[in-house]
Every structure is written in C-alpha cells, then in structure tokens.
Amino acid sequence: MKFPSNDIISLLDERLELNLAESTNKDLLLEEIWDESFSEGLKKLTLEYGTSQGNDELRELIGKKLQVDKNKIIITNGAAFGFFLSMLCTCELGEEVITVQPNFPPTMDLIEGLGFQKKLLKLSFENAYQLEEEDLFKIISEKTKLITLVSPLNPTGTIINRAKIERISNRLKIEYPKCKLLIDETYREATFGNNKEITTFSGLNNNIITVSSLSKCHGTPGLRIGWLYSDDVQLIKEAGIAKMNTLISNSVLDEFVAIQVIKKEAKIFKTRRIHAAKGLEFTKKWVKQNEKFISWNEPKAGALCCIKFKESTFNSEQLNTFYKLAKENGIQIANGEWFGESNRFFRLGFGYMKIEQLKITLDKLTRIITKIVG
Ligand SMILES: Cc1ncc(COP(=O)(O)O)c(C=O)c1O
Structure with a gap:
C-alpha cells in the first residue's frame, strides 16, 4: 500500500450525531x-x-x-x-x-x-x-x-x-x-x-x-x-x-x-465568524471548568484547537476509556494520534455544531471525564 492507513477516514465514513471532531465551520446550504x-x-x-x-x-x-x-x-x-x-x-x-x-x-x-x-x-x-x-x-x-x-x-x-x-x-x-x-x-x-x-x-x-x-x-x-x-x-x-x-x-x-x-463571501464569513467566536467562548469556559484534568493553547483562528489530558490526572487506561465512552455517548472525537500527536491529545472543533448542541456535547464530556477520574 502506498499510503499509510489513518483513522481520520472515519470523519467521512462514520458520522456520529455530536460531531466535535470536524475542523470546518458550519456547512453552507x-x-x-x-x-x-x-x-x-x-x-x-x-x-x-x-x-x-x-x-x-x-x-x-x-x-x-x-x-x-x-x-x-x-x-x-x-x-x-x-x-x-x-x-x-x-x-x-x-x-x-x-x-x-x-x-x-x-x-x-x-x-x-x-x-x-x-x-x-x-x-x-x-x-x-x-x-x-x-x-x-x-x-x-x-x-x-x-x-x-x-x-x-x-x-x-x-x-x-x-x-x-x-x-x-x-x-x-x-x-x-x-x-x-x-x-x-x-x-x-x-x-x-x-x-x-x-x-x-x-x-x-x-x-x-x-x-x-x-x-x-x-x-x-x-x-x-x-x-x-x-x-x-x-x-x-x-x-x-x-x-x-x-x-x-x-x-x-x-x-x-x-x-x-x-x-x-462577506456575508458567509460574517455569520461563520460570529458562530466560531461563540463556540470559542463556550470552549474557553469548558477548559476552565475542567482545568484540573485538561489544558490547551488557545487557538488564533480556524474553529479548532488541541486539548491535552494532564499526565497527573489521566493514565493511559483512562485515556482509552475516554475514547470508548465518548463514542458510546454519540460524540465524535478526533484522536491526537491521527495528527501525529499521542492519544493524550484530541482535536476539538467548536465551529461545526449549533451552539446549543456544542454546549450539550461539552457538558457530556465533563460528565465522562468526572466519571473516569472520579
Ligand atoms: C490544514 C489543512 N490543509 C488542507 C486540507 C484539505 O482541505 P481541502 O482539500 O478540502 O481544501 C485540510 C482539511 O482538513 C486541512 O486541515
């Protein structure tokens, strides 16, 4: 095979309802x-x-x-x-x-x-x-x-x-x-x-x-x-x-x-940038709320960021449990391994879902994290 296989292909082929894995803004109609x-x-x-x-x-x-x-x-x-x-x-x-x-x-x-x-x-x-x-x-x-x-x-x-x-x-x-x-x-x-x-x-x-x-x-x-x-x-x-x-x-x-x-494009950008800014605000609050367990570098653009599970609170078994529970809860997560990072990281896309849906998804993630480390 010429190309190495990479599970990022699942973003095209297996779409879950709560898609936190996408890097795009809302798809245009x-x-x-x-x-x-x-x-x-x-x-x-x-x-x-x-x-x-x-x-x-x-x-x-x-x-x-x-x-x-x-x-x-x-x-x-x-x-x-x-x-x-x-x-x-x-x-x-x-x-x-x-x-x-x-x-x-x-x-x-x-x-x-x-x-x-x-x-x-x-x-x-x-x-x-x-x-x-x-x-x-x-x-x-x-x-x-x-x-x-x-x-x-x-x-x-x-x-x-x-x-x-x-x-x-x-x-x-x-x-x-x-x-x-x-x-x-x-x-x-x-x-x-x-x-x-x-x-x-x-x-x-x-x-x-x-x-x-x-x-x-x-x-x-x-x-x-x-x-x-x-x-x-x-x-x-x-x-x-x-x-x-x-x-x-x-x-x-x-x-x-x-x-x-x-x-x-001026009109297209306007609505998408407002939406991404709101998504970023929620994500910021969510990172703060979970700062005992996770950290990040705040993104400058793109409606996406990388979240890291802290070594002090998450061991490798707990990381595996996180991905398993996220999937069971219908949440699509982009594993850091796809991008050449370890699975201690995941990509969080905050521009793709409606704000209400993003909020529900982040709340679910908080419950999953608390359940794993609690
Ligand atoms: C950084 C980057 N470059 C290029 C691409 C390819 O995008 P497209 O071929 O859809 O323009 C992507 C898609 O995710 C990307 O993230």
Whole structure:
C-alpha cells in the first residue's frame, strides 16, 4: 500500500450525531447563496470540460483576494490537490519534503505516497506549537525541494508570525535556492468575530507557494474547490499539465458555484465568524471548568484547537476509556494520534455544531471525564 492507513477516514465514513471532531465551520446550504442571476446562470450552464488552469473568472476573483496575478493561480480539487501538484512538480524521486507534525494527516502521508523522502519537524504543545527556525534549518539538506508549513495549523489553530516566514524564505533563497516554501493557508480566513483577517503569504517572496480552498472558511468542503499560487510561471505551467494528465480539469459546475460563493463571501464569513467566536467562548469556559484534568493553547483562528489530558490526572487506561465512552455517548472525537500527536491529545472543533448542541456535547464530556477520574 502506498499510503499509510489513518483513522481520520472515519470523519467521512462514520458520522456520529455530536460531531466535535470536524475542523470546518458550519456547512453552507446552497440556499444561502442563491439568487436570481445565480439560478439563471445555473440553468444555462454548459457542462463542458473546464480548462487545465481553471475558470478564468474564478481565478480573477481569487487573484483579487490575494492581490496577485490570476495567471499565477491554478484551480485545484481542494487544497489537498494543491499539495499533490506542488509536491509532484517540485520534487524528483530520492528528494525530500519537510513538513511539521502535528499536521493534517494527508499532508504528511502524501509525501510517502508520492515516493519522496519525508522529514518531519516536531512542534510541541509545551512550546505552544511554535516553529523554531533553527530546528528547521538543522534538518534541511541539498535534497530538500519543498518545505510545507501550515498557518493556522490543523489541529491546533495556532499561527506563524509573518516576520518569521519572511526570515525563513529569505534565508532559503540564499542557502537553498532550489527549495520552495509552501504555506497551507486553508484556515486563514476563519477568524473569530471581528478579529482582523490574517494576511496571505502569497506574493511575499518569489520562493513562496500558497495553497488554500473554499472548504473551511466558507463551509463548502463538498465543492472540492481550492487553489495553488506560485510566482514561478514554469511551476504553474507544469502543475497545469500534471492536472490535465490526472483530473483533466475541475468540474465546471463546482467552479460555477465557487464563483458565487466568493461573490457572497462577506456575508458567509460574517455569520461563520460570529458562530466560531461563540463556540470559542463556550470552549474557553469548558477548559476552565475542567482545568484540573485538561489544558490547551488557545487557538488564533480556524474553529479548532488541541486539548491535552494532564499526565497527573489521566493514565493511559483512562485515556482509552475516554475514547470508548465518548463514542458510546454519540460524540465524535478526533484522536491526537491521527495528527501525529499521542492519544493524550484530541482535536476539538467548536465551529461545526449549533451552539446549543456544542454546549450539550461539552457538558457530556465533563460528565465522562468526572466519571473516569472520579
Ligand atoms: C490544514 C489543512 N490543509 C488542507 C486540507 C484539505 O482541505 P481541502 O482539500 O478540502 O481544501 C485540510 C482539511 O482538513 C486541512 O486541515
């Protein structure tokens, strides 16, 4: 088997009623973006092949968001396919990709799946999942062709400081000019309430690639629309050829809906950010209420965070009991092991459920925890 198996697949295939495991905001209903001209356009849509680089109007809208030239953007099947194209087009067999751990599992597993050498840079809970530049440069070699960093990070919701990314990319240009720096910005626009939006890293330096999508911040993961940006026109050209040879094009229906989603994004963001801010408030209170047993690093964006069971109060048998009882109570939990952490951690998504449901779920978790340690 090329890809290691990972139980995160259960998020797609076995959905429990109280879903605390999802990383997205609420899923969007088509009626939230429906209007007369959308309806008319949909009726008249020709179901032809799309183009290899992706719909022109869609790239124009994304280019405007990122303040970059639309010709430097390729539409992908989610951010996930942006990763696929970036790795495929920057690395040869025997070469290396570095990424961070914990991380979204497919990002780590794709490196091996494509047959490249994987190097993982461990980020720690104790260091608030912050990246140390020196640790990164200790593991880079002449064979490293791609470094993928994530901000905001899944599963932690922590972010990387802009000055740090700028220093890393400048240093790479001098010491490793053949190595690209990819930033996964999939959660960038998923901020809380009225918090300022995080600025994209697109265009910051010419060795930077960014990938993102409409999956998380817009709540449309089922559309499977994302994008890859690079200043390197040759890379964009090669990615377009690789896309044509694998997917041929994106679905024109998906692209048509994606255009409408972006046109209506101000409204979409507003409701989702208010919802995530409320979810965060409840989560904060819940962490405080259970602070004898758990701890966390408060997230900066993304409607997700990592919860740690304290060693002083939870032994490994109790951890197993926690996962078992959560499942028996209909609560879906994202085990830290999925992301390269231990099962002492779990990812808590506070943006997916209705607030009432989140409250019920967190209260149930408190009862489960009290029962185990009580
Ligand atoms: C950090 C991160 N990047 C990328 C993805 C892939 O998202 P998509 O392919 O739906 O855009 C995910 C999905 O969970 C993610 O968490």
